[in-house]
Amino acid sequence: MDIKIKEVENRSELKKFIKFPNELFKNVPTYIPPLISDEIALLTDKNPSLDHCNLKMWLAYHDGQIVGRVAAIINRTVNQVWNKKAVRFGWFDFVEDFDVCKNLLDKVIEYGHQQGMNQIEGPFGFTDMDKECWVIDGFENYQNISTLYNPKYYIDFIEKLNYSIVCRWQQFKMPASQPIPDKVGRINELILKRYNLKLLKFKKRSEIMPYARKFFLTINAAFKDLYDFVPLTDKEIDCYIKQYFPFVNLQFANFVVDQDDNLVAFGLSIPSLTKAFQKAGGKLFPFGWYHILKALRKFDEIDLLLNGVHPNWQKRGVHSIYYAEMNRNAQLNKVKWAYTNPQILGNEAERVWETTYDTTPLMTRAIFSKEI
Secondary structure (H helix, E strand, O other): OOOEEEEOOOHHHHHHHHHHHHHHOOOOOOOOOOOHHHHHHHOOOOOHHHHOEEEEEEEEEEOOEEEEEEEEEEEHHHHHHOOOOEEEEEEEEEOOOHHHHHHHHHHHHHHHHHOOOOEEEEOOOOOOOOOOOEEEEOOOOOOOOOOOOOOHHHHHHHHHOOOEEEEEEEEEEEEOOOOOOHHHHHHHHHHHHHOOOEEOOOOOHHHHHHHHHHHHHHHHHHOOOOOOOOOOOHHHHHHHHHHHHHHOOHHHEEEEEOOOOOEEEEEEEEEOOHHHHHHHOOOOOOOHHHHHHHHHHOOOEEEEEEEEEOHHHOOOOOHHHHHHHHHHHHHHOOOOEEEEOOEEOOOHHHHHHHHHOOOEEEEEEEEEEEEO
């Protein structure tokens, strides 16, 4: 195949870059088109992560038709904190042709060399709040709006290029309204009393907003040892608060605070928006907003978006408090199924889902890397 690689240089090419996978996977029932407006915000100067990240994007053409895309990201903060010289690949999609895959990755490697990098890894976004890691098994299963879709040939091709897996994630599916054991309820009450903790319950949007910044600061502390994680900046936090907190379902925001009102643990879930995003087709207008709003109000599936415990409170059983509350709220809302976000294999959250609850492994995901 005669392949031409061209850098994305203007807004018209950026829109083609963003829309390419929507056409590539239009007949795939598990693919979820992201909102085009969200993608534009991530891939332009609106994104505060570009204060400490470099970004380049390319499109691959064959006979005048787009056959692939890729972004190269150098996160300078990640490289400094983790003592590495890595260029990331992301937004990486391509037709089932090995040469297209190789030529696009070669362009990322070339850029990495120019910037003094000696490692390539991905798929990654700018931060851990962005979509990352490819499915390596369970390709046919449920996807949610915060995870990447990829077909199996992506894995076949990248392994053929001698990339190796450096980190694995697991996702689970579980009955959302499974009974809460009496023993768990009693233990949770003892933990709350022993440590003088309080489980917050929000009735108004104004009640949760004072905890929005505390939420992301606790994420910074709780996730600091996870693979390639770096703390979110103040500007990134401001952006995420504005983007997400006005739409949080208050019943599924389960926060635990200490006697000084410090947030020590959190579980944040959202109604599944998978079908709504598929109906929207990447567009809020004219009718995309309607499908999303309807899904937020009437749902029988939830995505367990984020959960964590501040390091000062880990291994004290605090996680059980918000897990049980999420379970209780699922029962009240007659939710049938819950899906976890990817959890790094071996960490506390992944072990809890696997050992404490009635769960079924949904899919395994991975980050790939090699020296360049």
